[in-house]
Amino acid sequence: MLGEYRIEGRRAAEIAASVERAVGTGELRSGQLLPPMRELATELGVNPNTVAAAYRTLRERGVIETAGRRGSRVRSKPATTGREYIGVEVPEGVRNVANGNPDPALLPPLAPAFAKAAAQGDREPVLYGQATVDPDLARLARKALDADGVPDGPLAVASGSLDVIERVLAAHLKPGDTVAVEDPGWGSLLDLVPALGLRTVPVGVDDEGPRAEDVRRALESGARALIVTDRAQNPTGASVTATRARALREVLERHPDILLVEDDHGHGIVDLPLHPLAGVTRHWAFVRSVAKAYGPDLRLAVLTGDEVTVDRVHGRHRLGPGWVSRITQRAVVHLWGDGVLDTTRVAAAYRERRDRLIDALAERGVEAHGRSGLNVWIPVPDETAAVSRLLHAGWAVAPGARFRMGAPQGIRVTVATMTAEEAALLADAIARTSGPASARNYV
Numbered sequence: 001m002l003g004e005y006r007i008e009g010r011r012a013a014e015i016a017a018s019v020e021r022a023v024g025t026g027e028l029r030s031g032q033l034l035p036p037m038r039e040l041a042t043e044l045g046v047n048p049n050t051v052a053a054a055y056r057t058l059r060e061r062g063v064i065e066t067a068g069r070r071g072s073r074v075r076s077k078p079a080t081t082g083r084e085y086i087g088v089e090v091p092e093g094v095r096n097v098a099n100g101n102p103d104p105a106l107l108p109p110l111a112p113a114f115a116k117a118a119a120q121g122d123r124e125p126v127l128y129g130q131a132t133v134d135p136d137l138a139r140l141a142r143k144a145l146d147a148d149g150v151p152d153g154p155l156a157v158a159s160g161s162l163d164v165i166e167r168v169l170a171a172h173l174k175p176g177d178t179v180a181v182e183d184p185g186w187g188s189l190l191d192l193v194p195a196l197g198l199r200t201v202p203v204g205v206d207d208e209g210p211r212a213e214d215v216r217r218a219l220e221s222g223a224r225a226l227i228v229t230d231r232a233q234n235p236t237g238a239s240v241t242a243t244r245a246r247a248l249r250e251v252l253e254r255h256p257d258i259l260l261v262e263d264d265h266g267h268g269i270v271d272l273p274l275h276p277l278a279g280v281t282r283h284w285a286f287v288r289s290v291a292k293a294y295g296p297d298l299r300l301a302v303l304t305g306d307e308v309t310v311d312r313v314h315g316r317h318r319l320g321p322g323w324v325s326r327i328t329q330r331a332v333v334h335l336w337g338d339g340v341l342d343t344t345r346v347a348a349a350y351r352e353r354r355d356r357l358i359d360a361l362a363e364r365g366v367e368a369h370g371r372s373g374l375n376v377w378i379p380v381p382d383e384t385a386a387v388s389r390l391l392h393a394g395w396a397v398a399p400g401a402r403f404r405m406g407a408p409q410g411i412r413v414t415v416a417t418m419t420a421e422e423a424a425l426l427a428d429a430i431a432r433t434s435g436p437a438s439a440r441n442y443v
Helices: 012-025 037-044 048-060 111-123 135-147 161-172 187-195 212-220 242-253 307-319 326-337 343-363 383-392 420-434
Strands: 064-066 072-074 155-158 178-183 199-206 225-229 259-263 283-289 301-305 375-379 410-414
Touching (some): 012 048, 012 187, 048 064, 135 155, 135 301, 161 187, 161 259, 161 307, 187 199, 301 307, 343 375, 343 420, 410 420
Parallel strands (some): 259 283
Antiparallel strands (some): 064 072
């Protein structure tokens, strides 16, 4: 039925992760039949309910499909699990706090910046063969990176953080290589890595960022790359502290040949300092997107890194899209240079909204996490039940299955537009549906 591959694990999350890893690496192929739940439970020495929970998680993630008595099998398109489609239909009248979007009221107006950029384009048209990175954008980006302690390096521009990360991984890794990723972590990234033919190994996260001991184990087990979110980690809101950064650098110093990728997801929307890891390894990349602070539709991210990495990304980019529109780049220059966004006010607004919900949950005996960014992560014993009950109560939240590999269950709430009254009402609903949580960490 499964050929040479043996499913492993004692907990539902471990069993699901074992199957998902095998699908990502090709050891389990499209259409392959999985063992009946009772048979696998006997083989693993676990309760059949544990296997049933694992299979349910895999179905929610789009990895497998079940056809009654014909059993469960790997879906026909297993290269990506389509985590973005894990969610709920939001009926009319239900408050959607699952979407991960910034508050439109806190985004700056784009029309003046694009008008200036278009006028400059009329005066100085960009033609084939010219520089792909606007000099003024490079100057402003480098100044900000210097201020935050990011090592010097060449710059490139691509269409968002995920575009950069894909190009960086492709520039250094080959199918079958292993990438250490945060768990819970960004669902799109957890889809991207196996879609590139790469293996994933989970690294636990707490409020201070990736756990150094988990990173050490992942690198010692053969991971060729590590991806870290410095601030406003999605979905947990974790932000790397100075203490955690020192511990992570000590681990990385013992593995100088691995590829380090850092995503400063909270740039422009958080008021916590950046503690970059870049420069410890020979090959590294640091990416900043303008999406959360200036608008998701801008589709622009700045990359810096070691010369080899940036040169490979830049060269491959020229063979495809060529460059990111210089009009868009120049618009970002005006947004940055004219200071149209009060980042202190924006960060304070998001912090106040996170704290309101976290404090309201704490008053009701429910643990929640969210040091930075737009989201709050809430551990729950059964996320499927919690999502369903909250939907019935008028709230659409994001199921943790979108973001998890082996981490315990949870739900994600986007607080970007949440009022004080809503925070109290949602906290009441969550307390009724999930009950108090006893653990101090969410992994």
